[in-house]
Amino acid sequence: NAGVMQNPRHLVRRRGQEARLRCSPMKGHSHVYWYRQLPEEGLKFMVYLQKENIIDESGMPKERFSAEFPKEGPSILRIQQVVRGDSAAYFCASSLGLGQETQYFGPGTRLLVL
């Protein structure tokens, strides 16, 4: 009964490189959410996706960030041309949907931009 899985757990990138973060939701969950946590801060919503659809991306920076949740495979959060300010913990959560919105979180990916 695997929970939400994220990989990698830690990712180091140099400025200007691309970061790809992966999230596999809990079995049976079709809704995925991405959050960013800066040091000493709470989690900030970034994007909400269902399979092949972006439902709400109101928290996503307009440039360099994109997210997808394909029909097959994990959800991917992609950050192009990373900058030092992108260093943070990125958490994925999933929910069942269909009115059951309780979100279960993965262990997070800690991104460090040098």
Place this chain on the structure above:
Amino acid sequence: GEDVEQSLFLSVREGDSSVINCTYTDSSSTYLYWYKQEPGAGLQLLTYIFSNMDMKQDQRLTVLLNKKDKHLSLRIADTQTGDSAIYFCAVSGNTPLVFGKGTRLSVIA
């Protein structure tokens, strides 16, 4: 938009009760959650309450909701050293889940 506020620190002695408080602004919030985060880890869902409830008890955890004052609290009975962590209040309704900044609970043996 929704704003969720928590005190940042709480220190209690082992065996005492801990009470962590949270206030929110959006009266249409329907689900209210408490998550626990240990160092370097993800968020663990502790408990949640629907907005049509006043209280929920689950073993050592008691959640109280005062909708009039938009105040949510989490009481941990018989606090143990293993309860030391950051506790996040989160609310949802017509907007995505909004988190407070977290309350760092320190348990003194």
